[in-house]
Amino acid sequence: xxxxxRETNRTGSVMTVTVKSFATFREVMEMQIVLPFPExxxxxxxxxxxxxxxxxxxxxxxxxxxxxxxxxxxLKNGRNIDFLAGLETSLEDGDVIALFPPLAGG
Amino acid sequence: MLQVTGKNERYRRQVDLVxxxxxxxxxxxxxxxxxxxxxxxxxxxxxxxxGIGQIRIIDCDTVEVSNLNRQILxxxxxxxxxxxxxxxxxxxxxxxxxxIEPVQTRITAETAESLVEGADLVLDALDNYPARYALAHxxxxxxxxYFHGAVxxxxxxxxxxxxxxxxxxxxxxxxPPASGATPILGVTTGVIGSIQATEAxxxxxxxxxxxxxxxxxxxxxxxxxxxxxxxxxxxxxxxxGVS
Numbered sequence: 078x079x080x081x082x083r084e085t086n087r088t089g090s091v092m093t094v095t096v097k098s099f100a101t102f103r104e105v106m107e108m109q110i111v112l113p114f115p116e117x118x119x120x121x122x123x124x125x126x127x128x129x130x131x132x133x134x135x136x137x138x139x140x141x142x143x144x145x146x147x148x149x150x151x152l153k154n155g156r157n158i159d160f161l162a163g164l165e166t167s168l169e170d171g172d173v174i175a176l177f178p179p180l181a182g183g
Numbered sequence: 184m185l186q187v188t189g190k191n192e193r194y195r196r197q198v199d200l201v202x203x204x205x206x207x208x209x210x211x212x213x214x215x216x217x218x219x220x221x222x223x224x225x226x227x228x229x230x231x232x233x234g235i236g237q238i239r240i241i242d243c244d245t246v247e248v249s250n251l252n253r254q255i256l257x258x259x260x261x262x263x264x265x266x267x268x269x270x271x272x273x274x275x276x277x278x279x280x281x282x283i284e285p286v287q288t289r290i291t292a293e294t295a296e297s298l299v300e301g302a303d304l305v306l307d308a309l310d311n312y313p314a315r316y317a318l319a320h321x322x323x324x325x326x327x328x329y330f331h332g333a334v335x336x337x338x339x340x341x342x343x344x345x346x347x348x349x350x351x352x353x354x355x356x357x358x359p360p361a362s363g364a365t366p367i368l369g370v371t372t373g374v375i376g377s378i379q380a381t382e383a384x385x386x387x388x389x390x391x392x393x394x395x396x397x398x399x400x401x402x403x404x405x406x407x408x409x410x411x412x413x414x415x416x417x418x419x420x421x422x423x424g425v426s
Contacts, residue, residue: 097409097411099338099340099400099402100335100338100340100400100402101335101336101338103402103404103405108402108405147358147359147360147361148358148359148360148361149358150356150357150358152411152413155411155412155413155414156413156414157354157357157413157416159357159358159416160354160357160415160416160417160418175411177340177400178360179312179333179340179356179358179359180333180335180338180340180360180365181310181311181312181333181335181359181360181361181362181363181365182221182333182334182335182365182367182372183218183222183223183307183308183309183310183333183334183372
């Protein structure tokens with residue numbers, strides 16, 4: 078199966094997750110991409126996939142390996158992962174993940 | 184105070200939309216515009232033009248030449264003047280039938296409570312989150328609607344927060360960016376400030392559907408708008424995660 082330009086070879090159930098980006102994140106990744114993940118995948122899995130696809134995304138998202146920058150907001154179906162299980166928040170088929178850096182200027 | 188009558192030519196083109204009752208509601212309204220920068224300029228000009236009766240506009244800065252690409256309340260001759268003083272002069276010239284209360288101060292946790300006192304709503308035209316959180320919290324505690332907006336470059340965001348009907352600002356933006364000067368194209372503040380003023384006018388005239396529990400994202404580089412529904416923190420000490 079070819080998704081998003083990368084070949085995947087999954088066994089078992091495959092979930093489909095839609096990722097949307099906003100504001101300046103759109104300058105380093107697609108504004109929307111649909112990706113397949115195996116059962117058990119988490120937001121951490123998803124971000125690893127995204128940073129492997131988009132070269133400049135890693136420095137936008139992470140302050141250090143595994144540590145998100147303070148201003149990175151990630152929503153799973155509208156709820157911030159800070160209110161769920163953070164990077165370990167599990168993904169489910171049909172999830173919509175939104176990535177946005179809040180804007181501050183006035 | 185202006186009377187809304189058939190003779191009121193100033194508002195004739197909008198009374199068809201909001202009704203005489205809606206126009207009267209605007210005339211009675213007391214609003215706080217927090218920040219007299221780019222967002223504040225668009226919000227204040229449209230609020231005054233629409234006939235919002237009492238506008239308290241708050242800022243601690245003076246006009247600088249670098250403000251003038253976006254802060255359309257000001258003219259080159261205003262450089263060096265307190266923003267709220269120059270803003271009040273401009274707004275009174277636009278609409279002498281409304282009351283403008285300029286307040287030269289910095290918004291902090293200490294000042295926020297008194298600044299929102301007596302307001303029917305608060306419009307967020309600030310440029311940093313410590314002030315936004317302080318103001319939004321003070322408004323929330325008093326049951327006062329808070330109309331959030333923020334910009335960066337050609338991107339903008341807006342959301343309408345009403346206690347009991349939407350998540351609070353901290354639930355919408357739990358992880359804010361650092362404060363500091365950001366690139367801003369003037370029209371971006373015009374777009375987002377206009378959306379905030381639209382929301383406030385709709386609220387005051389009880390018309391339309393508000394951006395409750397939703398964040399509008401404006402992408403000026405693509406000329407696209409997307410609206411995301413946002414749910415709060417289920418254990419948020421402020422709002423309890425109202426969605």
